[in-house]
Amino acid sequence: MSDQINRLPVSIYAESTPNPISMKFVADKQLVAGSPIEFLSVDETNNSPLAGKLFQYPFVRGVFIASNFITVNISDAVDWNDIVLEFREMIQxxxxxxxxxxKEPISGADIQKDFTTSIDSNRIDSNLESRILSDQDLKIAQILDEQIRPAVEQDGGAINFKSFIDGKVTVELRGACSGCPSSTVTLKSGIETLLKRLVPEVKEVIAEEL
Structure with missing residues (x-):
């Protein structure tokens, strides 16, 4: 009797990101349903065998899994050019x-059940479930979701709306965007400029540190 594993046809390709410590691995199949999931240490990976396997490399600092891609962050002491092929083959x-x-679906918080907008509530931080979202909150979240998120995901990251208080919008950057040297420029020249133009009450956009 053969012990040979019946392998499924899966294609994986690696794609560099603006963050030098991050590499995006894109699959030709869905990896997770719903909102992306981020793991910042091996202790958080009990529910993800793939993330746990990636953290077996001691220089891995974070694993971000979205619909059809995985972003891996590593120590800046390691060069992706030396390991990218090994990682691609391992994931494949x-x-x-x-x-x-x-192992099991990780569902986002059920936020404001009477949402009547098209906003994906998984893109809004779960801490907001304790208060009613204002019209401005909803408008900002919708702009981020529809106009900013696709570009951020293209770079292997994600953006979540955290709060809008006294003219200041706070967002959370994840995946390749977390700690990226160019994220401050993107935040100010791109996201902040857009929100100020579309929502005059916005005075500043900042990123919450993870």
Whole structure:
């Protein structure tokens, strides 16, 4: 009787990001349903065999898993050019063997159940569930979701709306965007400029440190 594993056809390619410590690995299949999931240490990976396997490398600092891609952050003491092929092959083998990326679905908070907008509530931080979102909150979140999020995901990251208080918008940057040297420029020259133009009450946009 053969012990050979029946492998599934899976294609993975690596894509560099604006963050030199981050590499994006894109799959030709869905990896998770719903909102992206980020793991910042091996202790957080009990529910994700793939993230746990990636953290076996001691220089891995973060794993971000979205619909069809994985962003891996590493120590700046390591050069991606030396390891990218090994990581691509490891991820491809893991997926082709039919292993689970996530053991159980991780659902986002059920925020403001009577939402009547098209905003994906998983893009809004769960801490907001304790208060009623204002019209300005909803408008800002919708702009981020529809006009900013696609570009951020293209770079291997994600952006979540945290709060809007006294003219200041606070967002959370994840994946490749977290700690990226160019994220401050993007935040100020791109996101802040857009929000100020579309929502005059916005005076400043800042990123919350993880």
């Amino acid at each position: 083998q893991f997926l082709s063997e039919g292993n689970l990326v996530i």
